[in-house]
Amino acid sequence: MNNREYQQIDPQALATPPPEHMPKRARRRWEVFPGKNRFCCDGRVMVARQGGVLPLTLALILITSGLFFVFDCPFLVEHLTSCIPAIGGVLFVFVIISLLQTSFTDPGILPRATPEEAADIEKQIDNPTGSSSSYRPPPRTKEVVINQQVVKLKYCFTCKIFRPPRTSHCSLCDNCVERFDHHCPWVGNCVGKRNYRFFYTFIVSLSFLTAFIFGCVTTHLALRSQGGNGLVFALQASPFSFTFSTALELVVCFFSVWSILGLSGFHTYLVAANLTTNEDIKGSWSGKSGNEDVGNPYSYNSIVKNCCSVLCGPMPPSLIDRRGFVPSDDSVQTSPVEIELPAAKNNRNMVGRAVTSGRPPPPPPPPVVTLQQPDISIQSHSTA
Amino acid sequence: MAETHSLQDLRQAAVASKVFVQRDYTSGTICKFQTKFPAELESRIDKQQFEETIQTLNNLYAEAEKLGGRSYLEGCLACLTAYTIFLCMETHYEKVLKKIAKYIQEQNEKIYAPLGLLLTDPIERGLRVVEITIFEDRSIGSR
Numbered sequence: 360m361n362n363r364e365y366q367q368i369d370p371q372a373l374a375t376p377p378p379e380h381m382p383k384r385a386r387r388r389w390e391v392f393p394g395k396n397r398f399c400c401d402g403r404v405m406v407a408r409q410g411g412v413l414p415l416t417l418a419l420i421l422i423t424s425g426l427f428f429v430f431d432c433p434f435l436v437e438h439l440t441s442c443i444p445a446i447g448g449v450l451f452v453f454v455i456i457s458l459l460q461t462s463f464t465d466p467g468i469l470p471r472a473t474p475e476e477a478a479d480i481e482k483q484i485d486n487p488t489g490s491s492s493s494y495r496p497p498p499r500t501k502e503v504v505i506n507q508q509v510v511k512l513k514y515c516f517t518c519k520i521f522r523p524p525r526t527s528h529c530s531l532c533d534n535c536v537e538r539f540d541h542h543c544p545w546v547g548n549c550v551g552k553r554n555y556r557f558f559y560t561f562i563v564s565l566s567f568l569t570a571f572i573f574g575c576v577t578t579h580l581a582l583r584s585q586g587g588n589g590l591v592f593a594l595q596a597s598p599f600s601f602t603f604s605t606a607l608e609l610v611v612c613f614f615s616v617w618s619i620l621g622l623s624g625f626h627t628y629l630v631a632a633n634l635t636t637n638e639d640i641k642g643s644w645s646g647k648s649g650n651e652d653v654g655n656p657y658s659y660n661s662i663v664k665n666c667c668s669v670l671c672g673p674m675p676p677s678l679i680d681r682r683g684f685v686p687s688d689d690s691v692q693t694s695p696v697e698i699e700l701p702a703a704k705n706n707r708n709m710v711g712r713a714v715t716s717g718r719p720p721p722p723p724p725p726p727v728v729t730l731q732q733p734d735i736s737i738q739s740h741s742t743a
Numbered sequence: 744m745a746e747t748h749s750l751q752d753l754r755q756a757a758v759a760s761k762v763f764v765q766r767d768y769t770s771g772t773i774c775k776f777q778t779k780f781p782a783e784l785e786s787r788i789d790k791q792q793f794e795e796t797i798q799t800l801n802n803l804y805a806e807a808e809k810l811g812g813r814s815y816l817e818g819c820l821a822c823l824t825a826y827t828i829f830l831c832m833e834t835h836y837e838k839v840l841k842k843i844a845k846y847i848q849e850q851n852e853k854i855y856a857p858l859g860l861l862l863t864d865p866i867e868r869g870l871r872v873v874e875i876t877i878f879e880d881r882s883i884g885s886r
Binding site for chain 1: 771772809810826834835
């Protein structure tokens with residue numbers, strides 16, 4: 360049982376080929392990543408295992424915007440102003456880019472503990488009474504005082520770490536995510552520390568876009584009915600495609616405006632209070648338990664500062680090394696040691712950029728394992 | 744290469760044990776490591792030296808995560824360009840991470856390798872721990 364747990368980090372490396380034989384192809388870390396994520400473009404792009412309804416979200420946005428540009432823009436440019444397609448275009452570009460970034464960016468996944476780390480933690484919290492556990496021992500927690508608030512850090516049995524504050528384990532993705540907000544099926548990814556600003560940009564720009572399209576379509580209809588004998592006559596005189604597209608746009612935008620605008624408002628409140636959806640739902644800091652001294656220890660107590668820190672703060676790097684190489688366990692004399700390949704550092708600098716599509720990586724170094732000092736990181740900077 | 748002479752020797756040494764310096768969350772979610780001196784290192788290294796290393800690391804991480812004019816400017820600029828600027832530009836955080844990697848390498852070469860120790864860059868461990876590998880004390884390198 361213990362062996363199986365230790366294999367979690369590198370499940371396939373233990374089923375090694377004969378030691379004399381060099382592996383034919385060095386495998387990258389994303390191929391042995393233990394969470395439920397899917398990777399594309401050789402590890403540059405990642406999504407949750409369940410794509411959720413991301414294709415539906417994209418389809419709705421593309422179709423509605425497409426119909427708007429094709430059917431409504433020409434009329435409105437003629438009768439009103441040519442700013443309309445320009446504004447619509449800018450909003451559309453913002454929406455699509457922020458949606459793709461939300462979906463494909465690492466939300467702040469914490470890599471699982473190495474076997475040595477896990478063993479070290481186990482030693483520290485070992486039950487002194489030495490209970491022979493055929494059952495799972497009681498949940499392990501550590502308490503930390505942050506800003507005069509007592510915060511409980513829970514132990515994650517899957518990742519074998521004590522979760523940092525505000526970190527939560529997403530069961531859909533099977534990863535611990537830092538500053539976990541929620542798992543959004545519409546974007547097909549968790550929303551966490553690294554992609555919250557993209558998510559916020561997405562919902563705000565989407566609410567503007569849907570409101571804008573709704574307004575334009577309504578204006579279009581109003582202008583058309585002015586010319587003739589009313590709305591019904593105007594519709595009857597128009598081709599079927601126009602009627603159909605207008606109806607579709609109105610329906611989609613009407614429902615979207617209310618829901619997305621509401622969501623944007625909610626998240627604006629969360630940003631201003633420096634809360635996550637997870638904390639808000641659980642009522643961690645709202646004093647529901649009757650303790651009046653409870654307050655959010657992470658808030659700067661200033662709306663402006665909270666907004667700035669959440670949306671404009673420094674962009675943290677990705678902690679999981681997707682494109683590094685998995686060490687092949689050739690030199691096994693120090694078998695419990697997880698030997699870091701210099702390549703891991705090389706490629707991490709590429710992965711560290713919080714982008715959807717990375718640059719072409721440096722040429723992969725040979726997968727020979729030695730306990731080398733990772734000084735190659737300095738040399739690689741000049742090529743980065 | 745002369746400077747890796749003592750590190751080359753570590754290659755042949757066997758790993759005796761590993762010590763993990765955990766994160767210090769008392770200041771919130773910023774990246775900060777505990778400066779408490781681990782008992783296993785008492786025979787190997789000077790307490791003050793170790794604390795100085797950890798403190799410097801903490802200061803570097805604080806610099807990376809600092810909320811100030813520069814980071815706000817970077818964030819606003821990124822927002823206006825729909826975050827596409829991250830494709831071309833290296834973020835401030837990444838620049839500081841490179842500084843940290845260089846510092847750790849220097850520390851390893853100058854101080855820790857001659858004592859039979861090796862610091863692992865915390866980014867390799869997801870910024871969870873500072874891993875210090877203790878090698879068996881054969882005659883390693885030059886003292």
